Amino acid sequence: MNILIISSNNTGSGHKSIAEALLEQFDKLENVNAKVIEGFDTNGTLGNTVSKSYGFLTRRARVLWKAVWNISLKKPELIVKITERTMEKNFLKVLENEKPDLILSIHPNFNASVLNILYRNGYNIPFVTLIADLISITPLWVDKRANMIICPTDEAKKRCINFGADGSKIEVVKFPVRSRFYSSKHRNDIVISDKPENALKFLLMSGGEGVGNLGSIAEILLENFNCNVKIVAGKNATLRNKLQNKYSAKYGEKLEVYGYVTNVNKLMDNVDILISRGSPNVLMEAVASNLPTIITGELLGQEEENSYYIEKNKLGILCSDYNNLKTSVEELVKDDGKLINDIMKAQRQYRDVDSAKKAVDSIVKLAIEASQNEQYTDKIG
Missing domain, CATH: 3.40.50.2000 (Glycogen Phosphorylase B;)
Structure with a gap:
């Protein structure tokens, strides 16, 4: 089983830490190969340059950062459209090379964009979002087509539902933390x-x-x-x-x-x-x-x-x-x-020492169920 994780090291250290916490658990499983990619690499030079400005924006241009945040709240489709157009060609190459059985996004910029690319190009790959913020989430985190959304808090779950997510597809699992912190x-x-x-x-x-x-x-x-x-x-x-x-x-x-x-x-x-x-x-x-x-x-x-x-x-x-x-x-x-x-x-x-394990178990269970359903469909077809 191949799990493709979309993250970013360019926009702070939090996404990287979450990816490491999840990889610790994926690595314990037999026949599961989880790989993390830098999402902004698929956007080419422009996307990488913009993402690397995160440090400058949060340190020295906080008003500008607030404006970017407000765009994500009020005009998320604008960010989705730009991201989708700049990443499609490179992301299709990633799909061809990695052949994932499931895609996991732990960064808000890539959810709707990736799902649009998958649907337009005929890919039927289960897609999971793991939200890396506690409460104040942007609509970019939420796409109702996702097979599962993992939230760290009940408050985040409510926001997801307000943004149009199906509550039955949302799991609340406490924030995944690397084992060495326990x-x-x-x-x-x-x-x-x-x-x-x-x-x-x-x-x-x-x-x-x-x-x-x-x-x-x-x-x-x-x-x-x-x-x-x-x-x-x-x-x-x-x-x-x-x-x-x-x-x-x-x-x-x-x-x-x-x-x-x-x-x-x-x-x-x-x-x-x-x-x-x-x-x-x-x-x-x-x-x-x-x-x-x-x-x-x-x-x-x-x-x-x-x-x-x-x-x-x-x-x-x-x-x-x-x-x-x-x-x-x-x-x-x-x-x-x-x-x-x-x-x-x-x-x-x-605290919950098993939070990362619980998230990974849910993700793997979904991938197995999707694979079994596909095999069943092929058989009766």
Whole structure:
């Protein structure tokens, strides 16, 4: 069985992380070959160039990014038409080479476009969408012709139905997270004291593109609390250099600055509190790691309701203005860290170590059923 996964490494790191979580499970199955392709490669040079502007748009042109998001909400057919025209020739070559028994899309840009190409060219290949956002989804995620839509939340399922999806084709499976984030050890309750050995350990992240006021946040923490701070600046090399030049001499070993890292799970294991933008992937990895989180901002568009979801499920808290961060941290640590420890308990109850496996099992089951139906049709034909 050949499973073709359409993803993208160009538009943040979240899609890549989801693909890796799914591949871990596909690789455990005999006679199943799952392959991930860079969807924007099928759009040629123009498509790749546009997709690689994601980092610039989210860091320095947020108003423009909001405009792109609004187009996806109000005129999704425009994006579908452009994507379809630019990818058809190359995507047909992919189909010829890979001969997939099922296509799985984990990126919104390729759903309707791929289905249009399949139908127009006579392909009868089961198609599944796995939504990579928690609540604030664009209509691009939804096409009623899909054989299955996998949603991470009930809220996302409701949005899909509002966008015209058949509720009977929707499965709710919690966000797939790579297995290494589920620590085998039980995270102990936080001990709050002024002793150096009990210094709070903070991890500051802002998505793979390195967006946000990470330096100012670190300064607030180090000036007001008994703590150490690790910062992940992501792919934003300029930000990393700026942080190192400005703060390293002042704070010494109490502050560590990293660029793009591949061991986020280990960093999460060795800290007490995560402070992050509302990236769904990072937030769910923190939940898997049983790491209390403070959300300090959200990318306009698809992340705007993530803090609502996190607070609703008591998985973390929101501090929308980093100038209020001191108060938020004080709230977490008061009463011997009662709120932190309550969050950790809620995370343990919420997380599902088998979420990626459940998604893969549903996908493979659909592919098998489709194959059996095809064989039956051929036989009676």
